[in-house]
Amino acid sequence: xxxxxxxxxxxxxxxxxxxxxxxxxxxxxxxxxxxxxxxxxxxxxxxxxxxxxxxxxxxxxxxxxxxxxxxxxxxxxxxxxxxxxxxxxxxxxxxxxxxxxxxxxxxxxxxxxxxxxxxxxxxxxxxxxxxxxxxxxxxxxxxxxxxxxxxxxxxxxxxxxxxxxxxxxxxxxxxxxxxxxxxxxxxxxxxxxxxxxxxxxxxxxxxxxxxxxxxxxxxxxxxxxxxxxxxxxxxxxxxxxxxxxxxxxxxxxxxxxxxxxxxxxxxxxxxx
Numbered sequence: 480x481x482x483x484x485x486x487x488x489x490x491x492x493x494x495x496x497x498x499x500x501x502x503x504x505x506x507x508x509x510x511x512x513x514x515x516x517x518x519x520x521x522x523x524x525x526x527x528x529x530x531x532x533x534x535x536x537x538x539x540x541x542x543x544x545x546x547x548x549x550x551x552x553x554x555x556x557x558x559x560x561x562x563x564x565x566x567x568x569x570x571x572x573x574x575x576x577x578x579x580x581x582x583x584x585x586x587x588x589x590x591x592x593x594x595x596x597x598x599x600x601x602x603x604x605x606x607x608x609x610x611x612x613x614x615x616x617x618x619x620x621x622x623x624x625x626x627x628x629x630x631x632x633x634x635x636x637x638x639x640x641x642x643x644x645x646x647x648x649x650x651x652x653x654x655x656x657x658x659x660x661x662x663x664x665x666x667x668x669x670x671x672x673x674x675x676x677x678x679x680x681x682x683x684x685x686x687x688x689x690x691x692x693x694x695x696x697x698x699x700x701x702x703x704x705x706x707x708x709x710x711x712x713x714x715x716x717x718x719x720x721x722x723x724x725x726x727x728x729x730x731x732x733x734x735x736x737x738x739x740x741x742x743x744x745x746x747x748x749x750x751x
Contacts, residue, residue, distance in 0.1 A: 482744070485578050489740050496737045497660050534614040535699050542622075542642050550623050550637070555630045558583045572633030573674075573746060580743065581736075584631040587624065588732045617724055621649070621731045628735040632743045634674070643682030644670060648738060652730040653699050663734070667742045674742075675749035 482490065541547045552569060559566055562579050566572060572580060625648055629636045636645060647663035666682065673680040 482747070483577075485576075486744060486747075489577055489581070490744055493737050493741045493744070496733075497664060498657065531614060532699075535618065538615040538618045539646070542645070543639050545638050548622075548626070548636070548638050548641075550626045552627065552630045552635055552637075555583065555627060558586065558631075569630050569635050570633050572631065573743065575633070577740070577743060580632050581740070584628050584736055584739070587627050587631065588729070588736075613724075617727065618649070621652075621728055624728065624732055625735050628732065629739050632739040634670070634739060634742055640680060640682070644680075644738075648731060648734050649699060651738075652727060652734045655730060660734070663738055664741060667738050668745060671742055671745035671749055675746050 555569060556566065559572060559575070559579075562583060564572065564575050564579060566575070622645060625645055626636045629644075644663075644666050647659075647666045651659040651663040653659075669682065670680045
C-alpha cells in the first residue's frame with residue numbers, strides 16, 4: 480500500500496532517529512553525569528552493579544508470567560473514538576490514519592513521565608535503602624507505557640511472547656546508541672512480518688524469555704548505576720531520583736513512539 484505524504488514524513492523521522500545521536504534530554508543528562516560516570520568507573524564496587532543488575536533481572540524474569548502483563552487499555556479505545564475512529568478492537572488501529580495515532584500516542588508521554596518522576600523522588604528520600612525498590616517500580620511504569628503506546632498503533636503488547644520487543648526498547652532507551660536502536664528496529668521487522676502474515680510473533684531469539692534477557696540486566700545497570708547512586712546524596716537524592724526516572728521514562732516513550740511508528744509503516748508495506 481502506497482504511503483501518504485504524512486507517512487513518508489514519519490518514515491524520514493524514524494530514519495533520522497535511527498541514524499542520529501542521542502536525544503537532547505539524553506545528551507543533557509550525559510553531560511551532567513560525566514564526572515559521576517568517571518567516579519563510578521573508578522570506585523563503584525562490582526557488588527553495587529550486581530545489586531542493581533539483580534533488581535532489573537528480577538523484574539525482567541517475572542515477564543515470563545502472563546499475569547505481569549495485565550494492563551487496562553480501554554482508555555486507548557476511548558481516545559481513538561474521541562478522535563473520530565470507529566473501531567471495535569485495538570487491532571483495527573493498524574489501518575487508521577497515522578497522524579491520528581501519533582496524536583493519541585503523544586498524549587501518553589506526560590502522565591507516565593510524571594508518575595516515574597514521583598516514584599524516583601519518593602525513593603530518593605530513602606537513599607540507598609530504596610534504590611533497589613525503585614528499579615522494579617520504574618520498569619513496571621515503563622512496561623505499561625510501552626504497552627499503551629503499542630496499543631495506540633494497533634499492536635497491544637499483552638503477553639510474554641512480546642518480551643523481545645519490550646526488552647529491545649528498554650535497551651535502546653537506556654543506551655541511547657545507534658547499535659541498540661538498530662537491534663530494536665530489527666526486532667520490529669520480525670514482528671511486522673509475523674503480523675502481516677497472520678502468524679504469531681515469537682521474536683528473533685528462541686527460548687525462554689529469561690534466557691534471552693540474561694545479559695541485558697547488567698548492561699542496563701551500567702547505564703543507570705551512576706545516576707541512581709546520586710540518590711544516596713542527602714537532600715539531593717529526591718531531585719536526582721526524579722530527574723533520572725524522568726530521563727529514562729522519556730527515552731522509553733520516545734523509543735517506543737519511533738519503533739511502533741516503524742512497525743505500523745512496515746506492517747502496511749508488507750500488506751501490499
